Amino acid sequence: MREWKIRDKRKIGFILFSAMLVGFILLLGPLDVFSHGFYCDTVEYNQICEEDFLKEIDLSIQDFEIEFSPLKNHFLGFAVNFLNVKEESTGTVDLEVCDESGKVLEEITVDVNRLSDKGWYRVYVNRKLKKNNVYKLRISAKHCKVAPHLQTVTKDYLGEENVSGNLLIGYAYAQSTFSLPEKVFIGGFLFAFWLLICLSVIEKDTLRKKCKYGAIFTFMTTVLSWNYLYNSMDNQNTNFAGFQIVSETLVSGVMEAEHNQIALSPYGLGRYINTVGIKSNYTSTFVSDENWEEGYSDKEPKVLISNNIYTKRVAVPGNYIKFSNNEQKKITAVEVSGDFLVVSLKSQRELRSSKYGSLEDITFLNKNKEAYPRGELEIYYSQFGLQGKVFRHLTRYMNYENAILNLNLICSIATAVVFVLLVFLLYYKYNFLFASCFYVTFWLSPWIVNFARNLYWVEFTWFLPVVIGLFCSLKIKNRRHRIFSYILAFIAILGKCLCGYEYISVIMMGMISFLVVDLFNAFIEKNKTKQILLFRTIFIMGMVAIVGFVVAILIHGTLRGNGDIIQGIKSIIEWDAFKRTGGADLNNFDEILWPSFNASIWEVYSKYFHFPTEVLTGISGNLFPMLCVIPLGIFGFNYKKRKLKWELPIMYAVFFLTSVSWFVLAKSHSYIHLHMNYVLWYFGFVQLCIYVICRQVVDVLKKEKVTHG
Incomplete structure (x- = not known):
């Protein structure tokens, strides 16, 4: 009886703990309640063109009202710009936030003596405002000898939240404390812990064993994934941040091209080219110095853009540039200045990025004002580019701004899963110490870590064949498992080759390495039956791998030769194989x-x-x-x-x-x-x-x- 009571208490405790865990995960993920900071984009006065200032609103004469709609979660308030604020000013400024029907949701009172002339005052809204709902902000002054003024400007300086009214105002948000990858990793650790807690209430040995190994697998995978994405174990690994970005941008290039609605080729990789240059990194910017600010001239109506095959074609006199604020300027002259083009525009005065936006967002128009594509894709012909096709497709279902990080997360987890599978199989085949040496190496090797998250190299495709070969060596006596391994080996090698031929000899040999070791052991043991079985398995596995490689070459050759496979394969051998070998x-x-x-x-x-x-x-x-x-x-x-x-x-x-x-x-x-x-x-x-x-x-x-x- 006492044992039943103890078990019941454990089950009740487990249910309560599980409910709390689910609640925390909901708060962490879908509800996203953890946030911090007060982040607001504002425009400085010296960045606003004189002709773009509209009238000043004297709050002693009239109240002022605008409509706005928060675009993101965690809306916190506003940054309001006040004019005509004197040192001896007294009184208050009242701000009322109302819903669309006019119902007051919150009132905020600010002493005028806390304001500064032409300065931004941050207004905190305690009421939670819903994303995409329309609200009103009413501003008034009370008991002021000299009332503050508000500044109105053209729509070029207004945030996307603005629905009506031209008030110079900024909208503030808190940022999520945890990024999506961090939420995933925290969730992974919590799930592993939950599986361990399950052991206290599960009685069946088989189910207990599954929970135990599931917890270990999840924990080990999460530890590796975290390190692969953030390099949290090695501050001496200074190459991590920019490692092989030049290769990864072949993947991001096709993603950006599709995002900008540029026609794609059957190949999966390419180098994106636009006004900022040939995209081989994520940090390219426009020139900012004593003469230029983000590519805009400080003195004349000119812009400075990259000199490349795309800009040479579209930036020609007589064409037009359409800016992000929809204004169009005619190109009057183009001058080559080394790696840049100096583009002169028909305008009465210089242009500014605060009004016209980033030069990366401009669209070139021909003389008939028909739009050119926003960039150009230089095709990468050396491989089929399967990874580019897959990641480009996944990007369609993501927030584009966070797509690279999210895909890096997927790569990190996939690599970690493959490594942990390999470690588990090594533990079953050999011993704990042997498996531990592999795990620690995968965890702490700067080279493994640097490649793991890269979208071009997709490191998990290198070691997946090794996992398949090791699995086959473990299940060598089972005919069904051998056949299953052959099928998986073909798919794995085909997939790897469609993602690139680099390191293929190492990957193929790695796939049969444990089988070869077993074969030599069989010779030492003088076990002829085992020798024959292993030799036959190695031969078939090797042939299957070669077939996978050949199929990939045929697929690639068809593209390379524009339908002529022979010509395509000849081109691959002459320009790619010989170049490497x-x-x-x-x-x-x-x-x-x-x-x-x-x-x-x-x-x-x-x-x-x-x-x-x-x-x-x-x-x-x-x-x-x-x-x-x-x-x-x-x-x-x-x-x-x-x-x-x-x-x-x-x-x-x-x-x-x-x-x-x-x-x-x-x-x-x-x-x-x-x-x-x-x-x-x-x-x-x-x-x-x-x-x-x-x-x-x-x-x-x-x-x-x-x-x-």
Whole structure:
């Protein structure tokens, strides 16, 4: 009876805890109640053109009313600009916020002596106003000897919240305390904790086991994902913020092109070009110095834009520029100034960004005032670009401003899931220490971390075939599982190749690496049945991978040859394969690439033996040669002591050959891309070296414990 009462109490406590957890997640996510700050965009007086000032409103003569509609959640209030405020002023300014019917929702009273002339006064609204609803703001002055004035301006300086009235005013919002990724990660940790709590009320062993492993899987995935998105474990990894943005912008380029309604090609990647330049990063801006402000001249009606193939075509005399405020200015002259075009416009005075908006938002019109596209997409022909197609499609269902961050989050989680799957399988096949060495390496390697969130590299596609190969080695005796593994291997290799051919030799060898290790073990064990099964499985798996690669080449070749597959494949081999592998006719390539073609394989390999970064957080790159050599010493020592387990030297050789295969087969690519290809050491080789050392230390400690026990 007592046990039943305890169980009932546990169940009630679990239900209450679950309800509280669900409530917190609702507050954190859909309701988004956690916010902070008072953020308001306002325009300074010196940024407003004189002709755009309208009349002043004397509050001693009349009250003033505007209508507005909040565009976002967490509306906090206003920033109101007051004029004619004297030091000796007395009295109050009353602000009434009303609903559309005129019902007063809140009254705010401000002492005039708290105002400053031509200054912004921040007004806090305590009443929660709903997004997209229309409200009224009525401003009046009371008991003032000298009443403040309000300034009205043209619509160019009004926020999108403005419904009626031309008051110079800003609208303030709080920002969400937690970004979407942070909410996802917090939710992940809470879900893992909830699964652990479930163990207290679940009695069935099978269900308890599922909850336990589910909690561990979720926690491990969330930890990796967090680090992949924010690099929270390594402040020495200074390359993280801008790592391979030049590649990622090939993906964001097609997203931006579609957003701006520019026609796309069958390829999935491209470099977006517009007035700011050729988009190879996320930080390009217009010139601001003593003569220019955000690309607008301080003295003349001129703008300064990038000199590129797009702007040369559309920025010509006689055409027009349509600004974000819908005003149109005729182009009178265009002058080349190095990397820029100085575009002169027909106007009585200089233009300002505060009125005309960003030059990235302008639209060029021809002489008949027909609009040109807002940019141009330079197609990336070296691959099919599957990742660009997928991410471009996902962007349609997201807030465009946050799309890159959200997609980075998806990539981070996908990479983490693949790694945790790999770690779980290693735990089942080998042991806890071996799996832990892989997990810690995936967590703390600066190279793994830097690639993980990148939209171009989609790192999870590299290691998914490895997971499939490891799964096959675990289920080698089951025919259905083998066939299932072959199908998955084909899909994984096809998908990887459609996202790019980089590192494909390493990925294919990584896929069969554990099977190869098992094959050598079978030879050592002299198990002929196992030898035949493993050899046949490796052969089929390898052939399936090659078929996946060939299918990807055929799909890509069809596009490359404009329907002529043979011509397309020939082009891929001549301009892409030879460029990466060497053996090309130097006359066909730029001189800057010649050293990569002429370099020896040994020269390339030697470069990758010297790490420019930490191997793992806290482990200097200078120790990498030692990390490679120490396991060999341990193997020799254990061989001499007749304690050597041949599986580890075999793994060492297999993982080493897997990692260096790209250095050999893609010699030219590896010679040039020293800023990237160190990541290939993490296809099992670094992990194995760490494991061998840790395993030896553990064995020595166990022996000492037995000796002195």
